[in-house]
Amino acid sequence: MLRHSVIWLLRDTTTPQQRIEMLKGLAFLRMECPMVKAGDYGEDIFGGSRTLQEVRPFDRTPIWRREGDGPPSNYDVALHLDFDDWDGHEEYSADQTHAHMSRFNEAASWDELTARVDWYYDGEPPTRHRHVKHVAMFVWADDANESARQRAIDAVQTLVEVPEVESVAVGHNVGTLQSDYDWIMDVQIPDRSSTERLLAGERYAAAMADVAAATKYEWTARLSHMMRRS
Secondary structure, eight states: OEEEEEEEOBOTTOOHHHHHHHHHHHHHHHHHOTTOOEEEEEEBTTOTTHHHHTSOGGGSOOGGGTGGGOOSSOOSEEEEEEESSHHHHHHHHTOHHHHHHHHHHHHHBOGGGOEEEEEEOOSSOSOOTTSEEEEEEEOBOTTOOHHHHHHHHHHHHGGGGSTTOOEEEEEEOOOOOTTOOSEEEEEEESSHHHHHHHHHSHHHHHHHHHHHHHBOGGGOEEEEEEOEEO
């Protein structure tokens, strides 16, 4: 199966009502686009970029100065849609329902910061309804060699050994957009408290240290959301 993963960073002018309308629209895509076979969507359970907005702009450390510190906040909203193949993905891209929702989402988010990865996976759709998905997208550092890249991927995959983690998947981008990220990690956990323990734990910190060494880590796009089937 081909999975189309997108995560958005909402504008600071986006209202709570617009946020709700965006989530309703993401659910509507699955109902109106028959080429979509499965998927899930949701908003960040830890506040997303709202935590960043509480800091005055001139007091924030800008992304381009954060280097290995990672992004200044989580992203806000995620969508993951599954297709049988690339032809289904292209049919979806041309669908009028998708075009309408894309225009709305562009108005509600910082479109130039939207993160996307199209990736293949084997087996059943990686969605556990109402469990938590922690997803992050990365861009390889220009000087990262194959050994460093493999070390980063291996480090992410070891997170499956954490007792509360249900599954870990790594996907490499096959999309064609210049703005696509290079790869994605998809970690599924039963609930919010388990997610908090994972993200605060030593195993996660060690994995992200290896990832940071091989990526432009300050540009990481990540969030944790409760999976709602789309």
